[in-house]
Amino acid sequence: MKFSVFPFTAIIGQEHLKKALILNAIDPTIGGVLIKGDKGTGKSTAVRAFAELLPAREVVDGCTFNCNPNETHLLCQECKKTLEQKGRLPTIKRKMSIVELPVSATEDMVVGSLDIKKALREGIKALEPGILARANGNILYIDEVNLLDDHVVNVLLDAAAMGVNIIEREGVSVSHPSKFILVGTMNPEEGDLRPQILDRFGLCVEIKALTDPQQRLRIIKYRMKFDENPIKFQEKFRKKQKRLQKMILNAKNLLDEVEISEDLLELIVKISAALGIRTHRADIITAKAATAIAAFNQRKKVKEEDVKEAALLALKHRIKQLPFEKEQEIDEELIEELIEEPEDDFEIDKKRRLKKDVKIAEFTGTIQGKNSANITGKRGKYIKAKETTNPDSIAIDATIKKAIRENPENPMETLPEHLMEKVRISKAKALYLILLDSSSSMKLDKKIKFAKTIAWLLLKESYEKKNKVGLISFKGDEAQIISEPTTDLTKVNEALENLQIGGKTPLTPALMEAAKLASQYKELAPTIIVISDGRCNIFIKSNLEEDLKILYPELKKLNLIFVDAEPKGRNIGVLEEIANKFNAPIFYLDDILI
Incomplete structure (x- = not known):
């Protein structure tokens, strides 16, 4: 039927x-x-x-595997035997x-x-x-x-x-x-x-x-008309169907004659490389698709527009992504940008990495998670026992040993003073608050590109260590919490990607906002990482000196790290002054990335 x-x-x-x-x-x-x-x-x-x-195609009549009689190098064993014995194969058209x-x-x-x-x-x-x-x-x-x-x-x-x-x-x-x-x-x-x-x-x-x-x-x-009378609906589109069918057949016949120039092959490689695609299959499929597009349009030479269209279909699913990254969209505009090579100063440079001689733990302070110092608490690995009058978790082995030691005549009698508590050890959790300068001055000399790249590297590190991260951006007259502390780093990464740039530099108000947010997460030992060029021009009071006095009681108990978006020797010294005030480490552009 x-x-x-x-x-x-x-x-x-x-x-x-x-x-x-x-x-x-x-x-x-x-x-x-x-x-x-x-x-x-x-x-x-x-x-x-x-x-x-x-359309229908030609196959070997009676062949279980639908062999194509014109592709003798791919015939099944039975068809090969028939061809050798009879010199020809019986054929039939099959849809x-x-x-x-x-x-x-x-x-x-x-x-x-x-x-x-x-x-x-x-x-x-x-x-x-x-x-x-x-x-x-x-x-x-x-x-x-x-x-x-x-x-x-x-x-x-x-x-x-x-x-x-x-x-x-x-x-x-x-x-x-x-x-x-x-x-x-x-x-x-x-x-x-x-x-x-x-x-x-x-x-x-x-x-x-x-x-x-x-x-x-x-x-x-269309659907209602089709359901009502399928034959009549199909008849309405029969000419279009026949026309498209003919175009496909013509394209198949023309395919072997279509040529793709060396320049366009180089363009394909350039697009793949710009998107960070490592597989060679991507280049090969893009070239084949571009050739098929040219054949479909009845041309014997591939054009640049064919390559662009093919790239949209062949590359999107091959872009490598980190586990917390949102899938990258590929559209005509992006392909055009990759071909034209625009100077984009604001995008994260995901090819950069930290210098080998800069230890992650040194850069990010006391890294928590897998590399963190051990802490004791109610959860984790049982390592020893301690004396206590009100144990949360009784160490049975240690309690029995103490009862035997202190009451050898009646070792089975366990008294309250014999009770021992389990001491457990686990890794501390952590919170990183990234305080990112997105003011107008950061547009100069690709500083915002550097700042966003450093922040992205911290996101990557935090993902691996399963830490919480929050993102605060400061520009204009105030600091804004772009992303509340979370372990869902997809949200933080997306906020970072879409960060708006421009306005004045409210550095000290931003530090106050970060201190307030950190106070809500004291149990996570917050670390505030400030990434800025230090060109502050908006204050809590009227100047930097007064603001630091106000900030001192709020920040002295917190871990602070400063990253100057200017190379050492070109910076204006503001971040150095703040770092010295709080006895905090400071890093420079030349120290961090390669």
């Missing part, structure tokens, strides 16, 4: 999704497409509509179809199973074909790919990359062609894929529900 499928050309919006699917139809070696999106955004509808659009992979699929279901005894006698006939056999020449569709077992995904992606499925059991090896268009869908809210698996998908698109009222209205009308 044939079901009616919604026409591909009737899908409203989702241009990147449609283009990614078309490019894979033109060149299946691109490696498929991963579609990210919430439920109800048309992922499955688009994939099924795409399959219906594709491409969707082969679905269930989330519960096992490895044997995917690759197929092998009868060892039969394999030794009859070769390929011993293979019980799996999903990869049926997928050859078709579309392999995996819904909720992020819920599939990793080892099954690896098998699929290996087959997709090589175009061959190899089954090895007990020293017997059987192979068959397995070239397919891989399409995976997933809802990011249900968990993500490992970076190694993400990288194996050629292209990736993220789709969202359309927000334009007119487009949403068209979707409702």
Whole structure:
């Protein structure tokens, strides 16, 4: 029974999704497409509509593995034998179809199973074909790919990359062609894929529900008309479907003639490097996608605009991210910026790091977490016992020993004075309050870039040590708490990325605000890290000297660290004066980063 499928050309919006699917139809070696999106955004509808659009293809008649008679180097063993014996292969036209992979699929279901005894006698006939056999020449569709077992995904992606499925059991090896268009869908809210698996998908698109009222209205009308009379609705789009089908066929025929210049290949490498993408697969897939785009547009030479469009589809899912970082958005504007190489003085430089001779513990004071000093309390590892009249946690072993020692005649009698308390040791928690100068003077000489980079390095360190971090920005007439102390460093990192720059420098009011916030977290031994060029011009009273007198009782009990955004020798000395007042360490631009 044939079901009616919604026409591909009737899908409203989702241009990147449609283009990614078309490019894979033109060149299946691109490696498929991963579609990210919430439920109800048309992922499955688009994939099924795409399959219906594709033309029939030539296969070997009677072949279990749908071998392509024109690709003699990828024939299965049976087809090779037939070709050698008869000199030709019987062929038939067959429509491409969707082969679905269930989330519960096992490895044997995917690759197929092998009868060892039969394999030794009859070769390929011993293979019980799996999903990869049926997928050859078709579309392999995996819904909720992020819920599939990793080892099954690896098998699929290996087959997709090589175009061959190899089954090895007990020293017997059987192979068959397995070239397919891989399409995976997933809802990011249900968990993500490992970076190694993400990288194996050629292209990736993220789709969202359309927000334009007119487009949403068209979707409702189209769907209602389709449900009412599918045949009539399909007939309405038949010409568009045929036109697109012809464009795909023409592009496939033209693909081998399309050339991409050395300059554009260098541009691809430049974009990948600027985004911090290390995998070579990213460059190769971008080049293939750009070539397919040119073929789709009936051109024999790739243009720069093709590379830009291909980069949008091939690179986003390959950008390396720290665990607390928000996914980086790649759009046309960003690609343009990377190509034009603008001088961006305000962005965090995530390639920088601390100098090797600057110890983290020295820079951040008494680092808490894994490197912190041990503290005693009610939680942690039991290391010894102590005498007490009112123990919170009785040390049974020590209590019994004391009872035996002090009452040898009746060692089983335990008196209140024999009670011993457990002494436990654990790592102290910590709070870091980053006090960041975002005034106008920090725009000069990339100082804000340096300041944000230092703050980002502290975030990275704090993430590893599981500490709390708060962010206070000061500019204009006041200090503002950008992020309350939290262990959710995604929020702090996002606040840091979006920090606004400009205005005067209220350094001492900011120190007062930090002291007030720190007083609420005394149990975490707060450390205030001030990053500034020290050019303060807004005060609590009227000048720095008066302000330091006011601040002294508030700050003398706190850990303070100062980082001067100016190199030593060029600084104005204000931060040095404040650091000396509170006997706090001070670091300079030249001391910290390389």
